[in-house]
Amino acid sequence: MLEKEPKYGSKKKKISSTILIVCIIIIALFLFFFLSTKFLSITQKENYEYRWVAKNEHIYGKVLRVYQDKGVTFVTLSDSLKICLPYSENYGYKSPYLNFFIEKGDLLEKKSNNDTLIIYRESNQYFFVLGKFINQPKSSHSNE
Secondary structure (H helix, E strand, O other), X not given: OOOOOOOHHHHHHHHHHHHHHHHHXXXXXXXXXXXXXXXXXXXXXXXXXXXXXXXXXXXXXXXXXXXXXXXXXXXXXXXXXXXXXXXXXXXXXXXXXXXXXXXXXXXXXXXXOOOEEEEEXXXXXXXXXXXXXXXXXXXXXXXX
């Protein structure tokens, strides 16, 4: 009787295809992390162009660009001023979060030595206290 020769060729194909798949996964992960960190560094670099609004500073201008990152609102005004506004909430509005409330085209005003930001939109005025949560509804679990 003739014995069958083992088929080593098919094992080599399985091993080489497994190695190929692993290499593709490693390359894909490398590209993902490389591009993610590259995009992150671009965003961080852009964020450094913005400065925090000082309490004694007067701000007045039309919003040309607005975006938020990690709760901070980054605004470019019509006079090319680039400012960072801290996370703020006013529960008196349907959208209480400042970072989602401000829109391109709004007019912003903050008077010197004041922490209140006034947003003019159409014929309405909206108020946010920078870095504060205001008009919070009373909790039913309150001890008051």
